[in-house]
Amino acid sequence: MNSTAKTVPKDERVASGNWFTKFFTKPEAGAVAGAVVVFAIFAITAPQFTQPSSMATILYGASTVGIMALGVSLLMIGGEFDLSTGVAVISSALSASLFVYWFGTNVWVGVLLGLVFSLGVGFINGWLLMKTRLASFIVTLSTFFMLTGLNLGVTRMITGGVASPSIAQWPGFDSAAAVFASSVPIFGVNLRITVIYWIALVILATWILRRTKVGNWIYASGGAPESARAVGVPVWRTKIGLYMGVGFCAWLLGMHNLFAFRTVQSGEGIGNEFLYIVAAVVGGCLLTGGYGSAIGGAIGALIYGMALSGVVYAEWNPDWLRFFLGAMLLGATVLNFSLQRRAAKGGGRRKT
Amino acid sequence: MNAQAEQVTSARQAGDADPPLVELREAEKRYGNIIALRDVSLKVGAGEVMCVLGDNGAGKSTLIKIIAGLHQHDGGVFEIEGEPVKLGSPREALNYGIATVYQDLAVAPLMPVWRNFFLGSETTKGWGPFRRLDIPFMKETAKKELLDMGIDLRDVEQPIGTLSGGERQCVAIARAVYFGAKVLILDEPTAALGVKQSGVVLKYVIQARERGLGVVFITHNPHHAYPVGNRFLLLKRGQNIGYYEKDEITLEELTGLMAGGAELEQLVHELRDAGTDTSEVRAIRDEVQHDSAAGVGKVPLTEAVKIVDLPEQER
Numbered sequence: 001m002n003s004t005a006k007t008v009p010k011d012e013r014v015a016s017g018n019w020f021t022k023f024f025t026k027p028e029a030g031a032v033a034g035a036v037v038v039f040a041i042f043a044i045t046a047p048q049f050t051q052p053s054s055m056a057t058i059l060y061g062a063s064t065v066g067i068m069a070l071g072v073s074l075l076m077i078g079g080e081f082d083l084s085t086g087v088a089v090i091s092s093a094l095s096a097s098l099f100v101y102w103f104g105t106n107v108w109v110g111v112l113l114g115l116v117f118s119l120g121v122g123f124i125n126g127w128l129l130m131k132t133r134l135a136s137f138i139v140t141l142s143t144f145f146m147l148t149g150l151n152l153g154v155t156r157m158i159t160g161g162v163a164s165p166s167i168a169q170w171p172g173f174d175s176a177a178a179v180f181a182s183s184v185p186i187f188g189v190n191l192r193i194t195v196i197y198w199i200a201l202v203i204l205a206t207w208i209l210r211r212t213k214v215g216n217w218i219y220a221s222g223g224a225p226e227s228a229r230a231v232g233v234p235v236w237r238t239k240i241g242l243y244m245g246v247g248f249c250a251w252l253l254g255m256h257n258l259f260a261f262r263t264v265q266s267g268e269g270i271g272n273e274f275l276y277i278v279a280a281v282v283g284g285c286l287l288t289g290g291y292g293s294a295i296g297g298a299i300g301a302l303i304y305g306m307a308l309s310g311v312v313y314a315e316w317n318p319d320w321l322r323f324f325l326g327a328m329l330l331g332a333t334v335l336n337f338s339l340q341r342r343a344a345k346g347g348g349r350r351k352t
Numbered sequence: 353m354n355a356q357a358e359q360v361t362s363a364r365q366a367g368d369a370d371p372p373l374v375e376l377r378e379a380e381k382r383y384g385n386i387i388a389l390r391d392v393s394l395k396v397g398a399g400e401v402m403c404v405l406g407d408n409g410a411g412k413s414t415l416i417k418i419i420a421g422l423h424q425h426d427g428g429v430f431e432i433e434g435e436p437v438k439l440g441s442p443r444e445a446l447n448y449g450i451a452t453v454y455q456d457l458a459v460a461p462l463m464p465v466w467r468n469f470f471l472g473s474e475t476t477k478g479w480g481p482f483r484r485l486d487i488p489f490m491k492e493t494a495k496k497e498l499l500d501m502g503i504d505l506r507d508v509e510q511p512i513g514t515l516s517g518g519e520r521q522c523v524a525i526a527r528a529v530y531f532g533a534k535v536l537i538l539d540e541p542t543a544a545l546g547v548k549q550s551g552v553v554l555k556y557v558i559q560a561r562e563r564g565l566g567v568v569f570i571t572h573n574p575h576h577a578y579p580v581g582n583r584f585l586l587l588k589r590g591q592n593i594g595y596y597e598k599d600e601i602t603l604e605e606l607t608g609l610m611a612g613g614a615e616l617e618q619l620v621h622e623l624r625d626a627g628t629d630t631s632e633v634r635a636i637r638d639e640v641q642h643d644s645a646a647g648v649g650k651v652p653l654t655e656a657v658k659i660v661d662l663p664e665q666e667r
Contacts, residue, residue: 211485211487212484212485213474213476213485215485216470219460220467220471220472223460223463224459224460224461227454227460228460228471228472229442230452231471231473231527232472232473233472286462290460290462290463
């Protein structure tokens with residue numbers, strides 16, 4: 001009996017060798033390993049962490065970063081970079097709420113306007129990049145500053161304050177709030193609707209990346225733009241589309257913020273762009289483009305969500321959260337590189 | 353060699369009735385007041401290899417950019433199958449069946465081989481929002497087409513960056529052939545390759561020719577050009593310095609022209625004037641002379657270039 005029990009795991013090990021190589025050549029491998037470690041740490045130190053209601057909170061925190069991290073991940077695979085994402089979320093919410101406030105229209109008109117505005121900002125980012133041929137770092141750094149100023153300036157001009165007034169009394173608010181900021185009871189816990197949007201978007205993005213022409217173009221536009229153009233890939237259209245995708249994500253999150261909190265602080269959002277970039281990079285997206293996955297960015301965001309809530313549940317000093325984030329970024333990047341290199345050399349064989 | 357030459361003549365005779373696939377007559381290209389190309393003519397028919405030789409800056413790149421649709425010529429005639437054209441984009445050139453395989457290989461190194469093979473011309477199935485890549489078909493086709501070219505890949509899922517330089521060139525060539533190219537422009541396909549890899553690529557140039565494609569082969573290495581070429585155009589500073597059919601020129605003469613006989617002699621003199629040891633000058637000369645990079649054999653440099661043997665005493 002014992003001898004057969006011993007031979008069976010041996011066969012499995014050969015298989016797991018292949019599995020090892022296969023798994024660790026995937027971009028999100030390091031992030032998955034990191035997520036498991038972070039989960040284990042908090043599950044041990046804070047028993048509350050693993051309760052369903054806590055999980056719902058963690059997922060909510062992850063989704064607010066993850067929705068944006070998704071757009072940023074795709075953009076990064078496409079070889080570009082966006083520093084304006086943090087404030088773009090606020091701009092989107094502000095454009096919607098100020099429009100509704102000023103013109104007294106139905107809330108849905110503002111929602112639609114916010115979408116047009118966000119897609120427009122994305123388009124302008126991409127278009128400027130194409131026209132100026134500057135690095136996306138510079139172009140989006142300038143849109144970041146411009147949007148920051150615009151948020152404050154326009155809000156003060158229209159309302160006299162730094163926050164947008166509540167639009168809760170305008171027609172259509174309730175239905176819009178139901179769409180963007182409600183909770184859905186699943187398995188006995190109230191799951192915020194953003195979690196569902198997030199998961200749906202990740203599935204959609206994965207489909208696009210792996211199974212469509214456009215996905216092929218995104219990888220090629222990031223990995224070898226000149227080569228891609230030479231074989232007929234519309235590189236600029238792809239990149240502008242990616243920026244508009246980021247705009248769409250910013251709109252979705254902006255609408256959630258607007259209907260969850262009713263008012264928008266015009267000075268918020270600054271610094272969040274780095275969270276999205278951290279999530280994407282931890283998730284295995286290569287800063288130079290051409291490599292990464294949608295799921296990777298999602299797992300990066302999940303790690304952030306776990307850390308954010310876990311620190312509270314474990315009753316650690318939240319001052320250290322950012323230190324932890326930075327260390328994780330460094331660790332994950334180094335881990336990703338070494339794992340990929342090992343797997344590419346056939347690391348599975350060494351395991352057997 | 354003879355069999356090839358016969359094949360070539362028969363191909364040429366067959367092609368006599370039809371106009372050549374691509375013909376350039378006295379083409380000219382200016383960038384502002386700089387003349388990048390002047391009075392350059394070439395032609396390539398089906399099953400022929402037109403070699404364009406020249407050193408760096410000779411205008412080879414400008415020439416292929418005109419044929420590939422990246423630039424437009426300013427003077428002269430550019431005809432595709434007898435029809436005068438001016439190409440506005442690489443897409444347009446592709447539509448005429450002119451495919452270019454660039455020096456930098458035109459592949460995305462981190463992407464799988466099959467994705468690279470179909471990049472920009474992906475096959476899809478399904479409709480509307482469910483339109484998706486036909487992955488099994490693309491994988492099978494890529495594997496089969498590469499096998500036809502003699503590259504047996506274990507897994508077309510591996511990133512193309514893991515292939516050797518020669519293999520990557522061959523993927524690019526196989527791709528162009530699969531997508532119905534009639535004319536293949538190869539921009540220095542052997543420039544970055546070792547001896548063995550270069551041989552592999554030359555084999556595929558011959559294969560492409562035998563499949564009835566016209567090939568424009570850009571190179572600065574006469575040893576690579578001579579064995580596969582039907583005619584040779586030599587460029588220097590944007591000008592035509594020689595246009596030969598294969599039977600009009602020997603490899604030695606071609607090498608001599610390419611090396612620029614007089615310039616080589618001058619180099620020897622300069623080295624000597626600079627105080628270089630005579631034995632060193634000799635060693636350099638011998639090195640050039642015994643350059644058998646393509647395995648074509650030794651080139652009698654002294655005949656072709658007429659270097660004077662330096663006496664031992666001179667320093």
